[in-house]
Amino acid sequence: MSKGDQTRQRIIDAADDLFYQKGFNQSAVSDIVGVTGLSKGNITYYFSSKDDLLKAVIDQRKKNIQALLESWNETFSTPTERLTRFAEMLLIEKNQLIQYGCPMGSLISELGKSNSSKASEARAMFDLFIDWLADQFSEAGCTRKQSKQMALRFLSQAQGASLLAHAYGDDEVIRRTVQDLKDWCITLSKETSS
Amino acid sequence: MSKGDQTRQRIIDAADDLFYQKGFNQSAVSDIVGVTGLSKGNITYYFSSKDDLLKAVIDQRKKNIQALLESWNETFSTPTERLTRFAEMLLIEKNQLIQYGCPMGSLISELGKSNSSKASEARAMFDLFIDWLADQFSEAGCTRKQSKQMALRFLSQAQGASLLAHAYGDDEVIRRTVQDLKDWCITLSKETSS
DNA sequence: GTCTATAAGAAGATAGAC
DNA sequence: GTCTATCTTCTTATAGAC
Numbered sequence: 146m147s148k149g150d151q152t153r154q155r156i157i158d159a160a161d162d163l164f165y166q167k168g169f170n171q172s173a174v175s176d177i178v179g180v181t182g183l184s185k186g187n188i189t190y191y192f193s194s195k196d197d198l199l200k201a202v203i204d205q206r207k208k209n210i211q212a213l214l215e216s217w218n219e220t221f222s223t224p225t226e227r228l229t230r231f232a233e234m235l236l237i238e239k240n241q242l243i244q245y246g247c248p249m250g251s252l253i254s255e256l257g258k259s260n261s262s263k264a265s266e267a268r269a270m271f272d273l274f275i276d277w278l279a280d281q282f283s284e285a286g287c288t289r290k291q292s293k294q295m296a297l298r299f300l301s302q303a304q305g306a307s308l309l310a311h312a313y314g315d316d317e318v319i320r321r322t323v324q325d326l327k328d329w330c331i332t333l334s335k336e337t338s339s
Numbered sequence: 340m341s342k343g344d345q346t347r348q349r350i351i352d353a354a355d356d357l358f359y360q361k362g363f364n365q366s367a368v369s370d371i372v373g374v375t376g377l378s379k380g381n382i383t384y385y386f387s388s389k390d391d392l393l394k395a396v397i398d399q400r401k402k403n404i405q406a407l408l409e410s411w412n413e414t415f416s417t418p419t420e421r422l423t424r425f426a427e428m429l430l431i432e433k434n435q436l437i438q439y440g441c442p443m444g445s446l447i448s449e450l451g452k453s454n455s456s457k458a459s460e461a462r463a464m465f466d467l468f469i470d471w472l473a474d475q476f477s478e479a480g481c482t483r484k485q486s487k488q489m490a491l492r493f494l495s496q497a498q499g500a501s502l503l504a505h506a507y508g509d510d511e512v513i514r515r516t517v518q519d520l521k522d523w524c525i526t527l528s529k530e531t532s533s
Numbered sequence: 534g535t536c537t538a539t540a541a542g543a544a545g546a547t548a549g550a551c
Numbered sequence: 552g553t554c555t556a557t558c559t560t561c562t563t564a565t566a567g568a569c
Contacts, residue, residue: 149534168452170364173562187535189564246448253506254445258362268506297503297512298519305499309491312447312462318491325492343552367544380547381553389545 153191155181161202165248168255169199196263203266206248210270214277224281225334228299231278232326235303239316246311249274250304274300286337302326347385349375355396359442362449363393390457397460400442404464408471418475419528422493425472426520429497433510440505443468444498468494480531496520 146154159180163172174195178185192198221227235242245251249270256264278296283289306322340348353374357366368389372379386392415421429436439445443464450458472490477483500516 152534166452168364168449170362171452174564175562184536185563186537186565186567190534190536193564195563246451250502251448251452254440254448254502255362257440257505258360258365258445264506271503271506294511294515298515301499301503301512301516302496303499304502305495305497308444308448308498308502309465309495311451312458312465317488318495321488321492322495346552368546369544378554379545380549380555383546384552384554387546 149191152183152187156183156188156191156198157201157205160198161205164199164202164252166245169252170255199263200266203270206270207273210273214273223334224285225330225337227281228278228330228333229327231274231299232303232323232330235306235319235323239310239319242307242319243310243314243316247304247307250307251311271300282333285333299326299329343385346377346381350377350382350385350392351395351399354392355399358393358396358446360439363446364449393457394460397464400464401467404467408467417528418479419524419531422472422475422524422527423521425468425493426497426517426524429500429513429517433504433513436501436513437504437508437510441498441501444501445505465494476527479527493520493523 156177159177160172163176163180167176174185174188177183177188181188188198192201217227217230221230241248249267253264253267253271256267275293275296278299279289279292282292282295287295302322302325306318309318310316350371353371354366357370357374361370368379368382371377371382375382382392386395411421411424415424435442443461447458447461447465450461469487469490472493473483473486476486476489481489496516496519500512503512504510
């Protein structure tokens with residue numbers, strides 16, 4: 146990786162954290178200056194506008210999500226195991242969820258108010274999970290339409306739990322939601338094998 | 340109501356709409372100037388800071404919520420009916436939920452990032468619903484601890500559905516969530532009567 | 534590539550006239 | 552009570568030196 150690419154990556158990483166922890170609108174380029182030690186002008190050299198930087202952050206997150214989902218596909222052989230792993234993600238990330246909410250949900254919620262094209266770019270992160278979840282339900286024997294609906298409901302439950310955990314600084318809702326989602330997976334597993 | 344009170348109310352109403360539709364941080368005092376036709380200085384005369392205005396908006400929302408819950412208590416005689424009415428609220432408000440998200444959830448999510456005292460003030464809106472929901476579950480025969488947990492899960496589902504409906508501009512998740520919550524109420528009703 | 538300097542505007546909050 | 556005018560700070564974006 147060239148020096149320019151390294152610098153570019155440092156900026157994206159700093160912005161990624163800031164957008165998550167402070168929100169996109171509340172994060173300023175000067176915050177990135179503070180974190181990276183780079184000058185304002187240098188950051189502009191790599192990203193001509195704040196929206197450009199947001200796009201780069203979302204693209205990086207999407208790549209990370211895709212890599213995560215592919216690793217789950219390789220690690221687990223059954224859709225039930227994969228869906229269970231998705232649910233457990235909430236437990237693994239619970240400290241961050243409590244402190245800052247869901248990185249996808251909070252960003253989409255924030256950008257959705259602006260009714261701009263940024264919102265649809267952020268929504269693409271949801272799409273990756275929904276498509277993947279739907280694939281698992283399809284593989285478990287559901288129809289295409291059922292799979293899409295169940296994927297939406299699965300993600301919806303995760304988002305609700307994340308939001309309340311963040312609001313109350315408490316992981317009880319997360320733990321109960323994970324248990325519910327796991328039970329759902331087990332039920333699905335039994336229906337499939339019967 | 341005196342002229343001063345009327346002006347004060349106009350400001351609060353305009354801010355209430357703006358904070359909901361654009362978000363708190365993205366709403367400026369100049370926006371309120373545009374909506375009300377009042378001068379910047381006059382708005383400052385009633386609310387010395389933007390945070391003061393936020394507090395007034397939250398207080399008004401809390402009063403509205405309390406009035407709503409009390410009216411449900413009077414209109415419906417059983418906890419099952421009341422919980423069903425809560426679920427149906429999502430359908431009644433679906434157009435606004437799709438366009439701007441949940442007025443409580445999106446505000447709490449936004450303010451939660453700042454980690455300030457504002458977040459806990461906004462969270463008090465959730466508390467009103469959670470306490471009321473827990474009361475219904477208690478009245479339906481649940482233990483105090485169970486009631487609190489079920490109230491959290493009920494609100495969590497509503498929040499998840501609102502967030503996804505807002506993200507996708509689609510009410511399908513809302514409709515399915517409402518059905519699930521209603522089924523939950525019916526199950527609860529049967530368990531109670533048995 | 535990286536920096537400093539600065540433009541140009543918007544934001545919240547204040548002062549004081551009417 | 553309501554207004555205009557201004558202050559101060561912060562933000563994004565640009566220009567140009569090194």
